[in-house]
Amino acid sequence: MTTAKPKVSRKSKAESVTVAGDPTMSSLYVQSVEKAMTVLTAFDGSKRQLSLSEIASITGFDMSATQRFTFTLVTLGYLSKDPESRKYELSPKLLDFTYHYLTSNELVSRATPYLQQLGSETEEATNLTVLDGTDIVFVLRIVSRNVFNAHVITGTRLPAYCTAPGLAILATFSDGEVQDILSRSNLIAYTSSTVFQPGKIRERIARIRKLGYAHTEDEYFVSDISTAAAITNAHGRAIGAVNIAVARPRWQPDRDEKRFADLVIHTASAISSRRRSD
Missing domain, CATH: 3.30.450.40 (GAF domain)
Structure with a gap:
Protein backbone atom coordinates (compact mmCIF):
# COMPACT_ATOMS: atom_id res chain seq x y z
CA MET A 1 0.00 0.00 0.00
CA THR A 2 1.30 3.43 -0.97
CA THR A 3 1.30 6.08 1.71
CA ALA A 4 0.25 9.46 0.45
CA LYS A 5 2.85 12.12 0.98
CA PRO A 6 1.69 15.04 3.10
CA LYS A 7 1.13 18.25 1.19
CA VAL A 8 3.81 20.83 1.77
CA SER A 9 2.57 24.36 2.11
CA ARG A 10 4.65 26.60 -0.12
CA LYS A 11 4.78 30.31 0.47
CA SER A 12 4.21 32.50 -2.52
CA LYS A 13 7.10 34.56 -3.82
CA ALA A 14 5.50 37.70 -2.41
CA GLU A 15 5.09 36.06 1.02
CA SER A 16 8.72 34.95 1.05
CA VAL A 17 9.85 38.50 0.42
CA THR A 18 7.56 40.46 2.71
CA VAL A 19 6.01 39.98 6.11
CA ALA A 20 2.89 42.03 6.74
CA GLY A 21 3.92 44.34 3.91
CA ASP A 22 7.33 45.08 5.45
CA PRO A 23 10.20 43.67 3.33
CA THR A 24 12.71 44.30 6.13
CA MET A 25 10.98 41.56 8.15
CA SER A 26 11.57 38.94 5.46
CA SER A 27 14.00 36.08 6.04
CA LEU A 28 15.61 37.17 2.77
CA TYR A 29 16.50 40.59 4.14
CA VAL A 30 20.17 40.87 5.17
CA GLN A 31 20.50 43.44 7.93
CA SER A 32 24.28 43.56 7.77
CA VAL A 33 24.03 44.86 4.19
CA GLU A 34 21.64 47.56 5.38
CA LYS A 35 24.06 48.53 8.13
CA ALA A 36 27.01 48.72 5.74
CA MET A 37 24.99 51.01 3.47
CA THR A 38 24.02 53.11 6.49
CA VAL A 39 27.70 53.66 7.22
CA LEU A 40 28.37 54.71 3.62
CA THR A 41 25.41 57.09 3.54
CA ALA A 42 26.66 58.76 6.72
CA PHE A 43 29.07 60.53 4.35
CA ASP A 44 26.47 62.95 2.99
CA GLY A 45 28.86 65.62 1.76
CA SER A 46 28.49 67.91 4.75
CA LYS A 47 31.96 66.81 5.88
CA ARG A 48 34.74 65.34 3.76
CA GLN A 49 36.02 63.16 6.59
CA LEU A 50 34.35 61.59 9.62
CA SER A 51 35.86 60.13 12.77
CA LEU A 52 34.78 56.75 14.13
CA SER A 53 32.77 58.43 16.88
CA GLU A 54 31.06 60.74 14.36
CA ILE A 55 30.07 57.75 12.22
CA ALA A 56 28.72 55.99 15.31
CA SER A 57 26.72 59.07 16.26
CA ILE A 58 25.23 59.50 12.78
CA THR A 59 24.36 55.82 12.28
CA GLY A 60 23.29 55.08 15.84
CA PHE A 61 25.58 52.05 16.00
CA ASP A 62 27.75 51.30 19.01
CA MET A 63 31.49 51.80 18.67
CA SER A 64 32.22 48.09 18.31
CA ALA A 65 29.81 47.66 15.40
CA THR A 66 30.99 50.91 13.80
CA GLN A 67 34.58 49.74 13.99
CA ARG A 68 33.75 46.39 12.37
CA PHE A 69 31.84 47.96 9.49
CA THR A 70 34.41 50.68 8.80
CA PHE A 71 37.25 48.14 8.91
CA THR A 72 35.41 45.93 6.41
CA LEU A 73 34.61 48.85 4.08
CA VAL A 74 38.22 50.04 4.18
CA THR A 75 39.41 46.50 3.42
CA LEU A 76 37.01 46.31 0.45
CA GLY A 77 38.20 49.69 -0.77
CA TYR A 78 34.99 51.69 -0.35
CA LEU A 79 36.33 53.81 2.50
CA SER A 80 39.77 55.34 2.95
CA LYS A 81 41.36 55.99 6.35
CA ASP A 82 43.77 58.84 6.92
CA PRO A 83 46.71 57.36 8.88
CA GLU A 84 47.38 60.65 10.68
CA SER A 85 43.92 61.94 11.59
CA ARG A 86 42.47 58.39 11.68
CA LYS A 87 39.38 59.79 10.00
CA TYR A 88 37.48 58.11 7.19
CA GLU A 89 36.28 59.32 3.80
CA LEU A 90 34.63 57.81 0.74
CA SER A 91 36.93 56.12 -1.75
CA PRO A 92 36.96 56.70 -5.54
CA LYS A 93 36.05 53.02 -5.86
CA LEU A 94 32.44 54.01 -5.16
CA LEU A 95 32.42 55.76 -8.54
CA ASP A 96 32.55 52.32 -10.13
CA PHE A 97 28.82 52.02 -9.36
CA THR A 98 28.12 55.35 -11.08
CA TYR A 99 30.15 54.31 -14.11
CA HIS A 100 28.40 50.97 -14.44
CA TYR A 101 24.98 52.61 -14.02
CA LEU A 102 25.64 55.23 -16.68
CA THR A 103 27.20 52.85 -19.21
CA SER A 104 24.52 50.16 -18.82
Missing part, protein backbone atom coordinates in the same frame (compact mmCIF):
# COMPACT_ATOMS: atom_id res chain seq x y z
CA ASN A 105 21.43 52.38 -18.52
CA GLU A 106 19.37 52.30 -21.70
CA LEU A 107 17.66 55.65 -21.07
CA VAL A 108 20.97 57.45 -20.56
CA SER A 109 22.40 55.87 -23.70
CA ARG A 110 19.41 56.88 -25.82
CA ALA A 111 19.08 60.38 -24.41
CA THR A 112 22.74 61.40 -24.67
CA PRO A 113 22.85 62.47 -28.35
CA TYR A 114 19.56 64.33 -27.99
CA LEU A 115 20.77 66.27 -24.96
CA GLN A 116 24.05 67.06 -26.68
CA GLN A 117 22.14 68.46 -29.64
CA LEU A 118 19.82 70.41 -27.36
CA GLY A 119 22.77 71.89 -25.49
CA SER A 120 24.52 72.82 -28.72
CA GLU A 121 21.39 74.50 -30.08
CA THR A 122 20.56 76.51 -26.95
CA GLU A 123 24.01 76.99 -25.38
CA GLU A 124 22.35 76.30 -22.02
CA ALA A 125 22.63 73.46 -19.52
CA THR A 126 20.52 70.44 -20.47
CA ASN A 127 19.71 67.59 -18.12
CA LEU A 128 18.24 64.12 -17.93
CA THR A 129 16.63 63.29 -14.59
CA VAL A 130 14.74 60.32 -13.17
CA LEU A 131 12.46 60.03 -10.17
CA ASP A 132 13.72 58.18 -7.11
CA GLY A 133 11.29 58.23 -4.22
CA THR A 134 10.26 61.85 -3.75
CA ASP A 135 13.35 63.29 -5.47
CA ILE A 136 14.64 63.73 -8.97
CA VAL A 137 18.19 62.55 -9.59
CA PHE A 138 20.42 64.03 -12.30
CA VAL A 139 21.74 61.08 -14.33
CA LEU A 140 23.07 63.08 -17.28
CA ARG A 141 24.07 66.72 -17.42
CA ILE A 142 25.40 68.61 -20.43
CA VAL A 143 26.80 71.94 -19.27
CA SER A 144 27.69 74.99 -21.33
CA ARG A 145 29.82 78.09 -20.81
CA ASN A 146 26.62 79.74 -19.56
CA VAL A 147 25.91 77.15 -16.86
CA PHE A 148 24.22 78.76 -13.86
CA ASN A 149 25.00 76.30 -11.08
CA ALA A 150 28.21 74.32 -11.39
CA HIS A 151 27.47 72.54 -8.10
CA VAL A 152 24.65 70.54 -9.71
CA ILE A 153 26.35 67.42 -11.04
CA THR A 154 25.45 63.85 -11.94
CA GLY A 155 23.95 62.29 -8.82
CA THR A 156 22.53 65.54 -7.43
CA ARG A 157 19.11 65.13 -5.82
CA LEU A 158 16.40 67.78 -5.74
CA PRO A 159 12.79 67.56 -4.55
CA ALA A 160 10.32 66.69 -7.30
CA TYR A 161 7.50 68.96 -6.11
CA CYS A 162 9.27 72.27 -6.84
CA THR A 163 11.49 71.44 -9.83
CA ALA A 164 10.42 71.49 -13.47
CA PRO A 165 11.62 67.94 -14.26
CA GLY A 166 9.96 66.59 -11.12
CA LEU A 167 6.66 68.28 -11.88
CA ALA A 168 6.77 67.09 -15.50
CA ILE A 169 7.22 63.52 -14.26
CA LEU A 170 4.51 63.80 -11.60
CA ALA A 171 2.05 65.12 -14.19
CA THR A 172 2.07 61.71 -15.91
CA PHE A 173 1.11 59.88 -12.71
CA SER A 174 -2.38 59.32 -11.31
CA ASP A 175 -3.79 61.71 -8.73
CA GLY A 176 -3.42 59.02 -6.09
CA GLU A 177 0.26 58.51 -6.87
CA VAL A 178 0.86 62.26 -6.83
CA GLN A 179 -0.86 62.52 -3.45
CA ASP A 180 1.26 59.68 -2.07
CA ILE A 181 4.51 61.33 -3.22
CA LEU A 182 3.48 64.71 -1.82
CA SER A 183 2.53 63.12 1.51
CA ARG A 184 6.04 61.67 1.78
CA SER A 185 7.79 64.87 0.68
CA ASN A 186 9.17 67.52 3.00
CA LEU A 187 7.14 70.40 1.56
CA ILE A 188 9.02 73.56 2.44
CA ALA A 189 9.75 76.91 0.80
CA TYR A 190 13.35 76.96 -0.43
CA THR A 191 12.88 80.49 -1.74
CA SER A 192 10.14 83.09 -1.61
CA SER A 193 8.93 81.75 -4.98
CA THR A 194 8.63 78.09 -4.03
CA VAL A 195 5.17 76.59 -4.51
CA PHE A 196 4.96 74.13 -1.63
CA GLN A 197 1.28 73.99 -0.68
CA PRO A 198 -0.22 70.59 -1.67
CA GLY A 199 -3.37 72.10 -3.15
CA LYS A 200 -1.44 74.55 -5.31
CA ILE A 201 0.95 71.82 -6.44
CA ARG A 202 -1.99 69.66 -7.56
CA GLU A 203 -3.49 72.63 -9.45
CA ARG A 204 -0.14 73.21 -11.08
CA ILE A 205 0.16 69.57 -12.13
CA ALA A 206 -3.29 69.76 -13.73
CA ARG A 207 -2.08 72.70 -15.86
CA ILE A 208 1.12 70.86 -16.79
CA ARG A 209 -0.96 67.93 -18.07
CA LYS A 210 -2.73 70.30 -20.46
CA LEU A 211 0.40 72.18 -21.56
CA GLY A 212 2.69 69.18 -21.95
CA TYR A 213 5.59 70.82 -20.13
CA ALA A 214 6.57 72.22 -16.73
CA HIS A 215 8.17 75.58 -16.01
CA THR A 216 9.68 76.89 -12.77
CA GLU A 217 11.44 80.11 -11.84
CA ASP A 218 13.54 80.75 -8.72
CA GLU A 219 11.90 77.91 -6.79
CA TYR A 220 14.89 75.93 -5.58
CA PHE A 221 17.77 78.15 -6.67
CA VAL A 222 17.24 81.89 -6.95
CA SER A 223 17.83 83.11 -10.53
CA ASP A 224 17.43 79.61 -11.95
CA ILE A 225 14.76 79.11 -14.62
CA SER A 226 13.91 75.62 -15.83
CA THR A 227 11.64 74.18 -18.52
CA ALA A 228 11.04 70.43 -18.70
CA ALA A 229 9.06 67.70 -20.45
CA ALA A 230 8.58 64.07 -19.50
CA ILE A 231 10.05 61.09 -21.33
CA THR A 232 7.34 58.43 -21.27
CA ASN A 233 6.95 54.72 -21.85
CA ALA A 234 4.37 53.08 -24.11
CA HIS A 235 1.70 53.65 -21.47
CA GLY A 236 2.34 57.39 -21.19
CA ARG A 237 4.02 57.10 -17.81
CA ALA A 238 7.19 59.10 -17.20
CA ILE A 239 10.49 57.25 -16.96
CA GLY A 240 12.48 60.48 -16.85
CA ALA A 241 12.50 64.10 -17.93
CA VAL A 242 14.51 66.46 -20.10
CA ASN A 243 15.01 70.04 -18.99
CA ILE A 244 16.84 73.20 -20.00
CA ALA A 245 18.17 75.38 -17.17
CA VAL A 246 18.79 79.07 -17.79
CA ALA A 247 20.23 81.81 -15.58
CA ARG A 248 17.83 84.74 -15.15
CA PRO A 249 20.17 87.34 -16.71
CA ARG A 250 20.00 85.35 -19.96
CA TRP A 251 16.23 84.82 -19.83
CA GLN A 252 13.88 86.71 -22.13
CA PRO A 253 10.30 85.70 -21.19
CA ASP A 254 8.57 86.73 -24.42
CA ARG A 255 10.99 84.70 -26.46
CA ASP A 256 12.33 81.88 -24.34
CA GLU A 257 9.51 80.04 -22.57
CA LYS A 258 7.67 78.95 -25.73
CA ARG A 259 10.91 78.26 -27.59
CA PHE A 260 12.37 76.13 -24.81
CA ALA A 261 9.01 74.43 -24.16
CA ASP A 262 8.82 73.38 -27.81
CA LEU A 263 12.41 72.13 -27.69
CA VAL A 264 12.04 69.99 -24.55
CA ILE A 265 8.68 68.60 -25.72
CA HIS A 266 10.18 67.63 -29.07
CA THR A 267 13.32 66.16 -27.47
CA ALA A 268 11.40 64.17 -24.84
CA SER A 269 8.99 62.92 -27.49
CA ALA A 270 11.83 61.78 -29.74
CA ILE A 271 13.48 59.82 -26.93
CA SER A 272 10.11 58.34 -25.93
CA SER A 273 9.32 57.33 -29.51
CA ARG A 274 12.67 55.58 -29.94
CA ARG A 275 12.04 53.51 -26.81
CA ARG A 276 8.55 52.52 -27.99
CA SER A 277 9.77 51.49 -31.45
CA ASP A 278 12.29 48.94 -30.14
Whole structure:
Protein backbone atom coordinates (compact mmCIF):
# COMPACT_ATOMS: atom_id res chain seq x y z
CA MET A 1 0.00 0.00 0.00
CA THR A 2 1.30 3.43 -0.97
CA THR A 3 1.30 6.08 1.71
CA ALA A 4 0.25 9.46 0.45
CA LYS A 5 2.85 12.12 0.98
CA PRO A 6 1.69 15.04 3.10
CA LYS A 7 1.13 18.25 1.19
CA VAL A 8 3.81 20.83 1.77
CA SER A 9 2.57 24.36 2.11
CA ARG A 10 4.65 26.60 -0.12
CA LYS A 11 4.78 30.31 0.47
CA SER A 12 4.21 32.50 -2.52
CA LYS A 13 7.10 34.56 -3.82
CA ALA A 14 5.50 37.70 -2.41
CA GLU A 15 5.09 36.06 1.02
CA SER A 16 8.72 34.95 1.05
CA VAL A 17 9.85 38.50 0.42
CA THR A 18 7.56 40.46 2.71
CA VAL A 19 6.01 39.98 6.11
CA ALA A 20 2.89 42.03 6.74
CA GLY A 21 3.92 44.34 3.91
CA ASP A 22 7.33 45.08 5.45
CA PRO A 23 10.20 43.67 3.33
CA THR A 24 12.71 44.30 6.13
CA MET A 25 10.98 41.56 8.15
CA SER A 26 11.57 38.94 5.46
CA SER A 27 14.00 36.08 6.04
CA LEU A 28 15.61 37.17 2.77
CA TYR A 29 16.50 40.59 4.14
CA VAL A 30 20.17 40.87 5.17
CA GLN A 31 20.50 43.44 7.93
CA SER A 32 24.28 43.56 7.77
CA VAL A 33 24.03 44.86 4.19
CA GLU A 34 21.64 47.56 5.38
CA LYS A 35 24.06 48.53 8.13
CA ALA A 36 27.01 48.72 5.74
CA MET A 37 24.99 51.01 3.47
CA THR A 38 24.02 53.11 6.49
CA VAL A 39 27.70 53.66 7.22
CA LEU A 40 28.37 54.71 3.62
CA THR A 41 25.41 57.09 3.54
CA ALA A 42 26.66 58.76 6.72
CA PHE A 43 29.07 60.53 4.35
CA ASP A 44 26.47 62.95 2.99
CA GLY A 45 28.86 65.62 1.76
CA SER A 46 28.49 67.91 4.75
CA LYS A 47 31.96 66.81 5.88
CA ARG A 48 34.74 65.34 3.76
CA GLN A 49 36.02 63.16 6.59
CA LEU A 50 34.35 61.59 9.62
CA SER A 51 35.86 60.13 12.77
CA LEU A 52 34.78 56.75 14.13
CA SER A 53 32.77 58.43 16.88
CA GLU A 54 31.06 60.74 14.36
CA ILE A 55 30.07 57.75 12.22
CA ALA A 56 28.72 55.99 15.31
CA SER A 57 26.72 59.07 16.26
CA ILE A 58 25.23 59.50 12.78
CA THR A 59 24.36 55.82 12.28
CA GLY A 60 23.29 55.08 15.84
CA PHE A 61 25.58 52.05 16.00
CA ASP A 62 27.75 51.30 19.01
CA MET A 63 31.49 51.80 18.67
CA SER A 64 32.22 48.09 18.31
CA ALA A 65 29.81 47.66 15.40
CA THR A 66 30.99 50.91 13.80
CA GLN A 67 34.58 49.74 13.99
CA ARG A 68 33.75 46.39 12.37
CA PHE A 69 31.84 47.96 9.49
CA THR A 70 34.41 50.68 8.80
CA PHE A 71 37.25 48.14 8.91
CA THR A 72 35.41 45.93 6.41
CA LEU A 73 34.61 48.85 4.08
CA VAL A 74 38.22 50.04 4.18
CA THR A 75 39.41 46.50 3.42
CA LEU A 76 37.01 46.31 0.45
CA GLY A 77 38.20 49.69 -0.77
CA TYR A 78 34.99 51.69 -0.35
CA LEU A 79 36.33 53.81 2.50
CA SER A 80 39.77 55.34 2.95
CA LYS A 81 41.36 55.99 6.35
CA ASP A 82 43.77 58.84 6.92
CA PRO A 83 46.71 57.36 8.88
CA GLU A 84 47.38 60.65 10.68
CA SER A 85 43.92 61.94 11.59
CA ARG A 86 42.47 58.39 11.68
CA LYS A 87 39.38 59.79 10.00
CA TYR A 88 37.48 58.11 7.19
CA GLU A 89 36.28 59.32 3.80
CA LEU A 90 34.63 57.81 0.74
CA SER A 91 36.93 56.12 -1.75
CA PRO A 92 36.96 56.70 -5.54
CA LYS A 93 36.05 53.02 -5.86
CA LEU A 94 32.44 54.01 -5.16
CA LEU A 95 32.42 55.76 -8.54
CA ASP A 96 32.55 52.32 -10.13
CA PHE A 97 28.82 52.02 -9.36
CA THR A 98 28.12 55.35 -11.08
CA TYR A 99 30.15 54.31 -14.11
CA HIS A 100 28.40 50.97 -14.44
CA TYR A 101 24.98 52.61 -14.02
CA LEU A 102 25.64 55.23 -16.68
CA THR A 103 27.20 52.85 -19.21
CA SER A 104 24.52 50.16 -18.82
CA ASN A 105 21.43 52.38 -18.52
CA GLU A 106 19.37 52.30 -21.70
CA LEU A 107 17.66 55.65 -21.07
CA VAL A 108 20.97 57.45 -20.56
CA SER A 109 22.40 55.87 -23.70
CA ARG A 110 19.41 56.88 -25.82
CA ALA A 111 19.08 60.38 -24.41
CA THR A 112 22.74 61.40 -24.67
CA PRO A 113 22.85 62.47 -28.35
CA TYR A 114 19.56 64.33 -27.99
CA LEU A 115 20.77 66.27 -24.96
CA GLN A 116 24.05 67.06 -26.68
CA GLN A 117 22.14 68.46 -29.64
CA LEU A 118 19.82 70.41 -27.36
CA GLY A 119 22.77 71.89 -25.49
CA SER A 120 24.52 72.82 -28.72
CA GLU A 121 21.39 74.50 -30.08
CA THR A 122 20.56 76.51 -26.95
CA GLU A 123 24.01 76.99 -25.38
CA GLU A 124 22.35 76.30 -22.02
CA ALA A 125 22.63 73.46 -19.52
CA THR A 126 20.52 70.44 -20.47
CA ASN A 127 19.71 67.59 -18.12
CA LEU A 128 18.24 64.12 -17.93
CA THR A 129 16.63 63.29 -14.59
CA VAL A 130 14.74 60.32 -13.17
CA LEU A 131 12.46 60.03 -10.17
CA ASP A 132 13.72 58.18 -7.11
CA GLY A 133 11.29 58.23 -4.22
CA THR A 134 10.26 61.85 -3.75
CA ASP A 135 13.35 63.29 -5.47
CA ILE A 136 14.64 63.73 -8.97
CA VAL A 137 18.19 62.55 -9.59
CA PHE A 138 20.42 64.03 -12.30
CA VAL A 139 21.74 61.08 -14.33
CA LEU A 140 23.07 63.08 -17.28
CA ARG A 141 24.07 66.72 -17.42
CA ILE A 142 25.40 68.61 -20.43
CA VAL A 143 26.80 71.94 -19.27
CA SER A 144 27.69 74.99 -21.33
CA ARG A 145 29.82 78.09 -20.81
CA ASN A 146 26.62 79.74 -19.56
CA VAL A 147 25.91 77.15 -16.86
CA PHE A 148 24.22 78.76 -13.86
CA ASN A 149 25.00 76.30 -11.08
CA ALA A 150 28.21 74.32 -11.39
CA HIS A 151 27.47 72.54 -8.10
CA VAL A 152 24.65 70.54 -9.71
CA ILE A 153 26.35 67.42 -11.04
CA THR A 154 25.45 63.85 -11.94
CA GLY A 155 23.95 62.29 -8.82
CA THR A 156 22.53 65.54 -7.43
CA ARG A 157 19.11 65.13 -5.82
CA LEU A 158 16.40 67.78 -5.74
CA PRO A 159 12.79 67.56 -4.55
CA ALA A 160 10.32 66.69 -7.30
CA TYR A 161 7.50 68.96 -6.11
CA CYS A 162 9.27 72.27 -6.84
CA THR A 163 11.49 71.44 -9.83
CA ALA A 164 10.42 71.49 -13.47
CA PRO A 165 11.62 67.94 -14.26
CA GLY A 166 9.96 66.59 -11.12
CA LEU A 167 6.66 68.28 -11.88
CA ALA A 168 6.77 67.09 -15.50
CA ILE A 169 7.22 63.52 -14.26
CA LEU A 170 4.51 63.80 -11.60
CA ALA A 171 2.05 65.12 -14.19
CA THR A 172 2.07 61.71 -15.91
CA PHE A 173 1.11 59.88 -12.71
CA SER A 174 -2.38 59.32 -11.31
CA ASP A 175 -3.79 61.71 -8.73
CA GLY A 176 -3.42 59.02 -6.09
CA GLU A 177 0.26 58.51 -6.87
CA VAL A 178 0.86 62.26 -6.83
CA GLN A 179 -0.86 62.52 -3.45
CA ASP A 180 1.26 59.68 -2.07
CA ILE A 181 4.51 61.33 -3.22
CA LEU A 182 3.48 64.71 -1.82
CA SER A 183 2.53 63.12 1.51
CA ARG A 184 6.04 61.67 1.78
CA SER A 185 7.79 64.87 0.68
CA ASN A 186 9.17 67.52 3.00
CA LEU A 187 7.14 70.40 1.56
CA ILE A 188 9.02 73.56 2.44
CA ALA A 189 9.75 76.91 0.80
CA TYR A 190 13.35 76.96 -0.43
CA THR A 191 12.88 80.49 -1.74
CA SER A 192 10.14 83.09 -1.61
CA SER A 193 8.93 81.75 -4.98
CA THR A 194 8.63 78.09 -4.03
CA VAL A 195 5.17 76.59 -4.51
CA PHE A 196 4.96 74.13 -1.63
CA GLN A 197 1.28 73.99 -0.68
CA PRO A 198 -0.22 70.59 -1.67
CA GLY A 199 -3.37 72.10 -3.15
CA LYS A 200 -1.44 74.55 -5.31
CA ILE A 201 0.95 71.82 -6.44
CA ARG A 202 -1.99 69.66 -7.56
CA GLU A 203 -3.49 72.63 -9.45
CA ARG A 204 -0.14 73.21 -11.08
CA ILE A 205 0.16 69.57 -12.13
CA ALA A 206 -3.29 69.76 -13.73
CA ARG A 207 -2.08 72.70 -15.86
CA ILE A 208 1.12 70.86 -16.79
CA ARG A 209 -0.96 67.93 -18.07
CA LYS A 210 -2.73 70.30 -20.46
CA LEU A 211 0.40 72.18 -21.56
CA GLY A 212 2.69 69.18 -21.95
CA TYR A 213 5.59 70.82 -20.13
CA ALA A 214 6.57 72.22 -16.73
CA HIS A 215 8.17 75.58 -16.01
CA THR A 216 9.68 76.89 -12.77
CA GLU A 217 11.44 80.11 -11.84
CA ASP A 218 13.54 80.75 -8.72
CA GLU A 219 11.90 77.91 -6.79
CA TYR A 220 14.89 75.93 -5.58
CA PHE A 221 17.77 78.15 -6.67
CA VAL A 222 17.24 81.89 -6.95
CA SER A 223 17.83 83.11 -10.53
CA ASP A 224 17.43 79.61 -11.95
CA ILE A 225 14.76 79.11 -14.62
CA SER A 226 13.91 75.62 -15.83
CA THR A 227 11.64 74.18 -18.52
CA ALA A 228 11.04 70.43 -18.70
CA ALA A 229 9.06 67.70 -20.45
CA ALA A 230 8.58 64.07 -19.50
CA ILE A 231 10.05 61.09 -21.33
CA THR A 232 7.34 58.43 -21.27
CA ASN A 233 6.95 54.72 -21.85
CA ALA A 234 4.37 53.08 -24.11
CA HIS A 235 1.70 53.65 -21.47
CA GLY A 236 2.34 57.39 -21.19
CA ARG A 237 4.02 57.10 -17.81
CA ALA A 238 7.19 59.10 -17.20
CA ILE A 239 10.49 57.25 -16.96
CA GLY A 240 12.48 60.48 -16.85
CA ALA A 241 12.50 64.10 -17.93
CA VAL A 242 14.51 66.46 -20.10
CA ASN A 243 15.01 70.04 -18.99
CA ILE A 244 16.84 73.20 -20.00
CA ALA A 245 18.17 75.38 -17.17
CA VAL A 246 18.79 79.07 -17.79
CA ALA A 247 20.23 81.81 -15.58
CA ARG A 248 17.83 84.74 -15.15
CA PRO A 249 20.17 87.34 -16.71
CA ARG A 250 20.00 85.35 -19.96
CA TRP A 251 16.23 84.82 -19.83
CA GLN A 252 13.88 86.71 -22.13
CA PRO A 253 10.30 85.70 -21.19
CA ASP A 254 8.57 86.73 -24.42
CA ARG A 255 10.99 84.70 -26.46
CA ASP A 256 12.33 81.88 -24.34
CA GLU A 257 9.51 80.04 -22.57
CA LYS A 258 7.67 78.95 -25.73
CA ARG A 259 10.91 78.26 -27.59
CA PHE A 260 12.37 76.13 -24.81
CA ALA A 261 9.01 74.43 -24.16
CA ASP A 262 8.82 73.38 -27.81
CA LEU A 263 12.41 72.13 -27.69
CA VAL A 264 12.04 69.99 -24.55
CA ILE A 265 8.68 68.60 -25.72
CA HIS A 266 10.18 67.63 -29.07
CA THR A 267 13.32 66.16 -27.47
CA ALA A 268 11.40 64.17 -24.84
CA SER A 269 8.99 62.92 -27.49
CA ALA A 270 11.83 61.78 -29.74
CA ILE A 271 13.48 59.82 -26.93
CA SER A 272 10.11 58.34 -25.93
CA SER A 273 9.32 57.33 -29.51
CA ARG A 274 12.67 55.58 -29.94
CA ARG A 275 12.04 53.51 -26.81
CA ARG A 276 8.55 52.52 -27.99
CA SER A 277 9.77 51.49 -31.45
CA ASP A 278 12.29 48.94 -30.14
